[in-house]
Amino acid sequence: MTDEPRFEHPPEERAPSYLAESHSLRSWFFTTDHKRIALLYLVSITLFFLIGAGAAALIRLDLLTPQGDLLTNDGYNRAFSIHGIIMVWFFLIPSIPNVLGNFLVPIMIGTRDLAFPRLNLLSWYIYILSGLLTLYVVVSGGVDTGWTFYTPLSSVYANGAVVATIVAVFISGFSTILTGLNFIVTIHKLRAPGMTWSRLPLFIWSHYAVSIIFVLATPVLAITLLLVAAERLIGIGVFDPRLGGDPLLFQHLFWFYSHPAVYIMVLPALGVVSELITAAAHKRIFGYWFVAFASIAIAVIGFMVWGHHMFVSGQSVFASAVFSFLSIAVAVPSAIKVYNWTATLYKADVAIDAPLLFALGFIGLFVAGGLTGLMLAMLAIDVHVTDTYFVVAHFHYIMVGGSVTAFFGGLHFWWPKMTGRLYNETLGRIAAILILVGFNITFFPQFLLGYQGMPRRYHVYPPEFQVLHVISSLGAALLAVGYAMPAFYLLWSLLPGGRRAPANPWGASGLEWTTSSPPPKHNFIAQPVVVRQPYDYPLAHPASRDDG
Amino acid sequence: MSAGIELWPPAASHHAQQVDLLIGSFGAMVWLLTIPVFVLMSWFAIRYRRSREVNRDHAPTRNLWVEVGWSVIPFILVLGFYVWATMLFLDLYRPPPDAIPIHVVAKQWMWKFQHPDGAREINNLHVPAGRPVKLIMTSEDVIHSFYVPALRQKQDLVPGRYTSLWFNADKPGRYPLRCAEFCGADHSAMGGTLIVMPPQDYAVWLGRNRDGGMDGTLAQAGARLFRDLGCSGCHSAAASVKAPPLEGIFGRPVALADGGTLIADDQYLSDSILLPNKQVAAGYRPIMPTYGNVLAPEQVNALVAYLKSSRAREDSK
Ligand code: HEM
Ligand SMILES: [Cu+2]
Numbered sequence: 001m002t003d004e005p006r007f008e009h010p011p012e013e014r015a016p017s018y019l020a021e022s023h024s025l026r027s028w029f030f031t032t033d034h035k036r037i038a039l040l041y042l043v044s045i046t047l048f049f050l051i052g053a054g055a056a057a058l059i060r061l062d063l064l065t066p067q068g069d070l071l072t073n074d075g076y077n078r079a080f081s082i083h084g085i086i087m088v089w090f091f092l093i094p095s096i097p098n099v100l101g102n103f104l105v106p107i108m109i110g111t112r113d114l115a116f117p118r119l120n121l122l123s124w125y126i127y128i129l130s131g132l133l134t135l136y137v138v139v140s141g142g143v144d145t146g147w148t149f150y151t152p153l154s155s156v157y158a159n160g161a162v163v164a165t166i167v168a169v170f171i172s173g174f175s176t177i178l179t180g181l182n183f184i185v186t187i188h189k190l191r192a193p194g195m196t197w198s199r200l201p202l203f204i205w206s207h208y209a210v211s212i213i214f215v216l217a218t219p220v221l222a223i224t225l226l227l228v229a230a231e232r233l234i235g236i237g238v239f240d241p242r243l244g245g246d247p248l249l250f251q252h253l254f255w256f257y258s259h260p261a262v263y264i265m266v267l268p269a270l271g272v273v274s275e276l277i278t279a280a281a282h283k284r285i286f287g288y289w290f291v292a293f294a295s296i297a298i299a300v301i302g303f304m305v306w307g308h309h310m311f312v313s314g315q316s317v318f319a320s321a322v323f324s325f326l327s328i329a330v331a332v333p334s335a336i337k338v339y340n341w342t343a344t345l346y347k348a349d350v351a352i353d354a355p356l357l358f359a360l361g362f363i364g365l366f367v368a369g370g371l372t373g374l375m376l377a378m379l380a381i382d383v384h385v386t387d388t389y390f391v392v393a394h395f396h397y398i399m400v401g402g403s404v405t406a407f408f409g410g411l412h413f414w415w416p417k418m419t420g421r422l423y424n425e426t427l428g429r430i431a432a433i434l435i436l437v438g439f440n441i442t443f444f445p446q447f448l449l450g451y452q453g454m455p456r457r458y459h460v461y462p463p464e465f466q467v468l469h470v471i472s473s474l475g476a477a478l479l480a481v482g483y484a485m486p487a488f489y490l491l492w493s494l495l496p497g498g499r500r501a502p503a504n505p506w507g508a509s510g511l512e513w514t515t516s517s518p519p520p521k522h523n524f525i526a527q528p529v530v531v532r533q534p535y536d537y538p539l540a541h542p543a544s545r546d547d548g
Numbered sequence: 549m550s551a552g553i554e555l556w557p558p559a560a561s562h563h564a565q566q567v568d569l570l571i572g573s574f575g576a577m578v579w580l581l582t583i584p585v586f587v588l589m590s591w592f593a594i595r596y597r598r599s600r601e602v603n604r605d606h607a608p609t610r611n612l613w614v615e616v617g618w619s620v621i622p623f624i625l626v627l628g629f630y631v632w633a634t635m636l637f638l639d640l641y642r643p644p645p646d647a648i649p650i651h652v653v654a655k656q657w658m659w660k661f662q663h664p665d666g667a668r669e670i671n672n673l674h675v676p677a678g679r680p681v682k683l684i685m686t687s688e689d690v691i692h693s694f695y696v697p698a699l700r701q702k703q704d705l706v707p708g709r710y711t712s713l714w715f716n717a718d719k720p721g722r723y724p725l726r727c728a729e730f731c732g733a734d735h736s737a738m739g740g741t742l743i744v745m746p747p748q749d750y751a752v753w754l755g756r757n758r759d760g761g762m763d764g765t766l767a768q769a770g771a772r773l774f775r776d777l778g779c780s781g782c783h784s785a786a787a788s789v790k791a792p793p794l795e796g797i798f799g800r801p802v803a804l805a806d807g808g809t810l811i812a813d814d815q816y817l818s819d820s821i822l823l824p825n826k827q828v829a830a831g832y833r834p835i836m837p838t839y840g841n842v843l844a845p846e847q848v849n850a851l852v853a854y855l856k857s858s859r860a861r862e863d864s865k
């Protein structure tokens with residue numbers, strides 16, 4: 001143990017926390033404090049998560065019987081469409097960046113706020129506007145295109161509220177772009193003195209990578225969706241072959257955005273997990289630069305693999321072979337991260353608390369999702385299992401097993417910092433394990449279903465698939481309990497009399513743990529100056545402290 | 549619960565068995581690579597947990613060669629499987645020349661099949677066992693996907709273009725056929741059966757159904773359409789209008805008015821009928837009427853079959 005202070009700044013004086021500073025509604029709805037905006041996001045994405053989960057519950061109940069007794073064909077199609085649309089654009093994409101990222105990016109780099117605080121508030125209002133429009137779609141009868149809006153189904157044949165949905169997703173894109181811009185400028189311009197690029201926490205690296213995708217990919221989606229709306233409204237003939245359009249053009253444009261979008265959903269999670277692992281291990285991350293640049297590599301290669309969604313669409317065989325190769329390549333940086341996390345635990349000083357359990361659960365599920373992704377990248381295998389439950393299982397392993405688990409882990413880890421309260425650790429561990437078990441019971445059977453030939457988006461299915469579907473639905477019930485638990489004990493911790501959190505309950509490194517819990521309005525009493533490497537725990541081998 | 553669990557789908561073709569072998573071996577390798585990671589991870593977490601007094605000296609935090617090793621070695625192993633999977637996939641795009649051509653038209657929510665000798669069927673597809681079959685497919689409305697799990701094969705059907713899929717099912721039996729691309733309200737009801745029959749039974753079946761479909765073969769139906777629709781009024785040596793001769797056009801290079809050349813395949817012939825102005829043959833005025841709103845896809849298929857057969861006539865001369 002070293003006795004020197006890790007960061008050179010005056011000891012904390014008491015300043016009112018950002019929560020105590022004012023209590024009026026106005027002070028929340030017109031706040032420009034990144035921490036308060038993060039909480040606004042937390043509340044709003046939780047509401048959307050509940051709606052998306054409600055739709056998932058309908059889907060799973062309906063699939064208990066092969067003939068789909070609960071819903072009509074149309075009702076089922078609307079249920080999975082709204083489930084996908086809400087979970088992707090209104091829950092998962094904003095989850096980690098806009099809640100944890102908003103809260104932590106300025107604090108982790110030692111500054112008072114994001115570069116454009118008012119733009120940050122505007123992002124939230126834009127998000128809410130698009131969210132309200134989506135709610136309007138739900139009450140006005142829904143949409144029946146799936147979240148993928150394939151043409152010409154969406155542009156000509158579907159009869160739900162397609163245009164309203166498209167406008168909602170279009171608007172939400174502006175919120176995403178503004179957040180990305182804000183993060184990029186903040187990370188470039190507002191780092192504390194001494195916070196060099198080589199001292200950035202890995203959470204910041206992955207948010208930097210994801211911001212690049214936000215800014216570059218989202219406009220492509222926006223234009224594509226506008227073209228679909230234009231074709232639907234005035235028949236301009238971009239995608240409809242009867243008007244001289246090309247339906248595959250839509251798929252190219254859509255996946256050019258949506259494959260990077262899956263990395264939008266997973267990169268922030270990778271950043272969270274690097275923080276959770278190092279904090280639990282009390283040890284410097286193994287291979288800092290490999291982990292940092294893996295995020296950038298994922299963001300860059302992620303732009304070149306969209307064609308793996310189109311292997312059976314009629315795209316050229318040569319293109320398929322190239323996309324297959326690149327998709328295998330994009331798995332390498334992800335694998336590097338997993339190996340480095342494992343090596344970080346070697347000779348570490350591991351605290352087995354809920355955040356670590358969530359992080360380990362994340363790694364297991366992310367690896368399973370990634371490896372089945374490799375199987376899907378193998379052309380001959382993909383021809384059989386694409387558009388089946390195998391794919392449904394694959395992306396849920398990554399997006400739910402991976403990203404949502406990391407989000408929960410991060411929420412537990414930073415909860416004391418965000419709220420100043422300690423949650424019940426035993427319940428936290430139980431929830432982490434329950435989620436892991438429930439998740440696997442829900443989604444593992446879907447791999448088997450897919451390989452046996454059960455297509456996705458099927459409301460009525462052959463009876464031989466029923467047993468596996470029933471197992472999956474039971475697992476979903478367990479998973480729901482796992483997800484509901486934190487809602488109770490986290491909120492419980494906020495009641496008067498909840499245990500107060502010290503500044504650094506985990507004994508973690510990182511600037512956010514040097515300020516009080518919850519932090520004062522301007523994050524730090526005095527401008528911090530950084531003099532050390534990140535993850536500067538006493539265990540780190542002295543020789544490797546400065547470069548690594 | 550009615551039927552029990554079926555853990556592995558039946559394989560109706562050699563290709564299907566190859567795919568099973570591929571995923572089986574790849575799965576095995578993947579386990580070999582991951583189990584050690586999971587075991588080490590849990591072991592480290594437990595062995596080096598907080599309360600334990602263990603040797604933590606010289607904890608490494610980086611090692612270039614270790615990094616390179618664990619990135620490159622698995623990548624190379626996976627590349628081996630990439631080559632294997634890509635070869636299998638390429639086979640799916642090289643139909644043998646003697647494959648029986650069957651036309652498939654999908655629409656919300658049914659499958660329509662036209663056999664070369666005129667038999668037609670809906671949602672059921674009869675094929676002879678052990679003979680290569682090539683499906684030439686298009687859609688009337690939205691995108692659908694022809695999927696037979698027992699063949700481990702699927703291919704999207706896209707409106708406005710032809711896609712194809714070939715297979716050689718060697719195990720007689722009835723195999724489910726499903727639509728795999730979400731296509732609207734009754735997507736999940738858009739199923740059918742692939743019926744693989746011993747060749748002699750297939751011949752009997754064809755004999756019984758020939759008349760149930762159109763009169764004569766698909767090409768003969770096309771020839772009748774060619775006359776009735778007035779194509780022959782322009783496209784014959786005797787016609788007063790200047791239009792290109794169509795005998796033997798299939799598979800030949802065609803010079804286009806914009807200077808390009810292409811090979812006259814299914815796509816080109818069908819485009820020439822439905823959207824004649826898309827590609828105009830060099831040396832001719834674009835006066836051919838558009839048949840896009842007049843003809844059903846099955847009729848286009850018949851015309852194309854006829855144009856193809858006139859090539860056969862030429863070749864046999
Ligand atoms: C929490 C984050 C989640 C996200 C981001 C998410 C995302 C998605 C997406 C993108 C789809 C594809 C929708 C489509 O086919 O158009 C989907 C489908 C599906 N999801 Fe989720 N999901 C989440 C949670 C869940 C949960 C907890 C369950 C089960 C209780 C679930 C059950 C399903 C099912 C059964 C389908 C397939 C519907 C079908 O194709 O017929 N999802 N999900
Ligand atoms: Cu992708």
Ligand SMILES: [Cu+2]
Nearest residue numbers: 727729731735
């Ligand atoms: Cu369909």
